[in-house]
Amino acid sequence: MLGHDLLLSDAEELLNQHLMEVKQAELNRSYATLDFPPARNFIAVKDKIEASGVFKILEDMPKGAALHLHDVLLTSVKWVVQEISYWPDLYMCQDSEGHLFMKFMDTPDSSCAWQLVSELRAGYKDPKDFDRELHANLSLITENPDGLVTLLAESPDPSDINTVWTAFERGLIGISGMVMYRPAWESYLYRALEEFAKDSVLYLEFRGVLPPIYELNGTELSPIQSVGIYRDTTQRFVADNPNRFFGARYIYAPNRRQSEDTVWGYVDLMKQLKAEYPDFVAGFDLVGQEDLGYPLNNFLEPLLSLSSGNTSIPVFYHAGETAWMGMSTDENLIDALLLNASRIGHGYAITKHPRAKALAREKDVPIEVCPISNQVLKLVDDLRNHPAAGLMAEGFPVVVSCDGLSAWGATGLSHDFYEAFMALGGAKADLRFLKQLALNSIKYSSLDANATSQLRDMWQEKWDDWVTSFDLSPRLTLASSSTLATPTSATVPSTPAATGEVEANII
Amino acid sequence: MLGHDLLLSDAEELLNQHLMEVKQAELNRSYATLDFPPARNFIAVKDKIEASGVFKILEDMPKGAALHLHDVLLTSVKWVVQEISYWPDLYMCQDSEGHLFMKFMDTPDSSCAWQLVSELRAGYKDPKDFDRELHANLSLITENPDGLVTLLAESPDPSDINTVWTAFERGLIGISGMVMYRPAWESYLYRALEEFAKDSVLYLEFRGVLPPIYELNGTELSPIQSVGIYRDTTQRFVADNPNRFFGARYIYAPNRRQSEDTVWGYVDLMKQLKAEYPDFVAGFDLVGQEDLGYPLNNFLEPLLSLSSGNTSIPVFYHAGETAWMGMSTDENLIDALLLNASRIGHGYAITKHPRAKALAREKDVPIEVCPISNQVLKLVDDLRNHPAAGLMAEGFPVVVSCDGLSAWGATGLSHDFYEAFMALGGAKADLRFLKQLALNSIKYSSLDANATSQLRDMWQEKWDDWVTSFDLSPRLTLASSSTLATPTSATVPSTPAATGEVEANII
Numbered sequence A, B: 001m002l003g004h005d006l007l008l009s010d011a012e013e014l015l016n017q018h019l020m021e022v023k024q025a026e027l028n029r030s031y032a033t034l035d036f037p038p039a040r041n042f043i044a045v046k047d048k049i050e051a052s053g054v055f056k057i058l059e060d061m062p063k064g065a066a067l068h069l070h071d072v073l074l075t076s077v078k079w080v081v082q083e084i085s086y087w088p089d090l091y092m093c094q095d096s097e098g099h100l101f102m103k104f105m106d107t108p109d110s111s112c113a114w115q116l117v118s119e120l121r122a123g124y125k126d127p128k129d130f131d132r133e134l135h136a137n138l139s140l141i142t143e144n145p146d147g148l149v150t151l152l153a154e155s156p157d158p159s160d161i162n163t164v165w166t167a168f169e170r171g172l173i174g175i176s177g178m179v180m181y182r183p184a185w186e187s188y189l190y191r192a193l194e195e196f197a198k199d200s201v202l203y204l205e206f207r208g209v210l211p212p213i214y215e216l217n218g219t220e221l222s223p224i225q226s227v228g229i230y231r232d233t234t235q236r237f238v239a240d241n242p243n244r245f246f247g248a249r250y251i252y253a254p255n256r257r258q259s260e261d262t263v264w265g266y267v268d269l270m271k272q273l274k275a276e277y278p279d280f281v282a283g284f285d286l287v288g289q290e291d292l293g294y295p296l297n298n299f300l301e302p303l304l305s306l307s308s309g310n311t312s313i314p315v316f317y318h319a320g321e322t323a324w325m326g327m328s329t330d331e332n333l334i335d336a337l338l339l340n341a342s343r344i345g346h347g348y349a350i351t352k353h354p355r356a357k358a359l360a361r362e363k364d365v366p367i368e369v370c371p372i373s374n375q376v377l378k379l380v381d382d383l384r385n386h387p388a389a390g391l392m393a394e395g396f397p398v399v400v401s402c403d404g405l406s407a408w409g410a411t412g413l414s415h416d417f418y419e420a421f422m423a424l425g426g427a428k429a430d431l432r433f434l435k436q437l438a439l440n441s442i443k444y445s446s447l448d449a450n451a452t453s454q455l456r457d458m459w460q461e462k463w464d465d466w467v468t469s470f471d472l473s474p475r476l477t478l479a480s481s482s483t484l485a486t487p488t489s490a491t492v493p494s495t496p497a498a499t500g501e502v503e504a505n506i507i
């Protein structure tokens, strides 16, 4: 079992006893009532999870690194709506197919029937109603008059994997258009780092398709310039929070549903990015719903060129994110390993491929397990049936991450750690399991040995602080140990919500 | 992968090509439409499965043995309603909690407000309406005016595991009371063997709680006498069908929710049964919803006595039939193995216990995988997520069986073989996978070496016949190769439905 060989200190043992008492009580209740949150769609049980004592402990626990994330799904949609959508010069437009486009412009162009968001909002009796609608369009979360429900949870309507992906990608278009405005992006990324820091995460590696960043007058930045903004914003946040946050790196991950020629273009750009920002750019991946995209072996020549000659660019392929077996998606796992992936994104299907599993273990290539993503995106309903439960019981290399977390209203790693701890680890998984997940997230980062060791030291110090300062007296809630830092970018306009707290519930 | 080392003959290769064309076409359609029957509750998609070309091939394929079955869930409920419930002297009664009791009596006793079934039925304008209601009460299948729907399938109402088990056990009470009438039981068991023979199954091992068999005047047979009737009925069917059927054995499997004293009583009876019918009685098990019953380690002394001194009674424990991890139910797996189980019933949780898994493999102890049962009884919705998919990919010892098949309207092994072939084996599983499942079912039977070899010879002959006579010309349906034999028991009264064909749909 993951973490079985860790030896806990006396202080850790005490904390562990408390943690396991809380966990056992919650499991016993679920066992008796059959009301077990990980068995139900996260969107429907988010409030229940956040009321859990285990969850509250996890929120404060130093969790290390989040290694599987996506650029425009990093930051809570609630904040985007309350903050970015209140900025001036934001237009929106819906095309005939219902796609929502959003864009900052000094003068609206003629590509769509643009309307000012501020004017649209002013047309509502209560601006909150507009904000609610916008929120629903930008995420997979929705509500009905009875409270929070969902498009997805146990609904009698078909909500199959393709429908969910369509809604998911529709939300991405709206968010992307809005946050790719340069000042919005600076603010969005800064806020993402803040939300992760607040959740006791020290370091991120996020993937992105690299949509062009634009200025108010429509000028588009080059890819090299855009990644420069990513890096500068990250450095600014680290400089503002030297004791709270270690840093972030970027994985260039364009869409896989492309021709080989286009992928050659991606690979060339990848090489330029790596040459320009060797410390900030970690490597390469391909993204998009895997079952409907093209498998890695469509692109062998360009992909092989990533590690030919004297270049050697690390790769972190999404592979095996599917419930199908023996189709191109799960067989991607084998190609990802043969292409020397440093980590596998999801690897959901790996238990059905014992040779790939053995190879990953032999090469110590972890799978990036994203429990909530797999559930919301319809691979598995009851997380107790997630194949990673067996893998973790075998001590297979894994990291737990949160994928497109803002789409389903998670913040940080705590929600996914909760699911892993309660459903994938089972009743016996204890503090050692959690500590090993944190250690794995550092060990399997793309950082070089020196930086990895610095990150581990920083995490260890925070871990020790957390263990020694942990209040073992009985209580129902834990006081938050950090407060939100205010963005310091000069480009962030002041808005009603700019200094608002992160709240647990959606608007 | 299960069957990977089998070498197919030329004739088998031809059949395999045809089989894989049909399978690939069905998978491609499902992949494109996302309408994949194994991903949905069996009760809701039974008709779709029966329309599948793959299913039609499987129906005729000699499948070997069904090793995980239960006494009063063997025979189609439709036949019970159309045949047994039309016999004279059958009474029914509902208690204040809605339990349905049924009993044959010459004079109704005073234990309940008994009413004659024939009179109740006569009170309906259309007797079919009565039969429909009775059918719904005796199985988990129900229908609404729009056609076949289900209590269970994607319903907005909670239909959790306990609710399903309650409905399941409620149906058992009604069936049991009716078929434990001696002539009814003789007819019921004979019919079960007929239904399996018709599905190209040669041999059964069925578990039972051994409810008392009774006569019309209320006399109850002793357990020894009752098992004698099981054996005699089996021998009669084999004598009537020497070229179609090999035989059956019985596993005494009383309920696990009992005191240790009661289990001592079970164990004593077990020893008597084994001494009386050494050839017919295979061994011992404990049954009932595992999460709500008691774990094996509550009963270590009586269970150990099964193999103490000069007795050595094989055991076939249900263990790990749960989605929970680290609770007593999945940890039963370890005790079942340490108690030298010959096979494990379900073993659903075994992938979460690598040491138990390694031990089972080392000792060559198979798990009895019952895909439809696990789905209908709420362990897993989408059978692609069934843990046996990974186990079969590793060549782990498994047999596929059908558990309480009549409760969900399956007949024989074909439905479960279909699910295993399409969902657990994935796109690449071919005739070798199916042949290995058949071979495993023979290899892991409780028969001694000599009988096993006779059964294998009989199966091999039927397999070779099937392969050589298989019509490879394009077609949509296969003609059935066998017709229903009529029961020859002198005690079976003649009824309107006595010679009715087995039909695919419920009434």
Ligand SMILES: [Zn+2]
Binding pocket: A068, A069, A070, A318, A345, A403, A404
């Ligand atoms: Zn992803």
Ligand SMILES: [Zn+2]
Binding pocket: B068, B069, B070, B318, B345, B403, B404
């Ligand atoms: Zn069973």
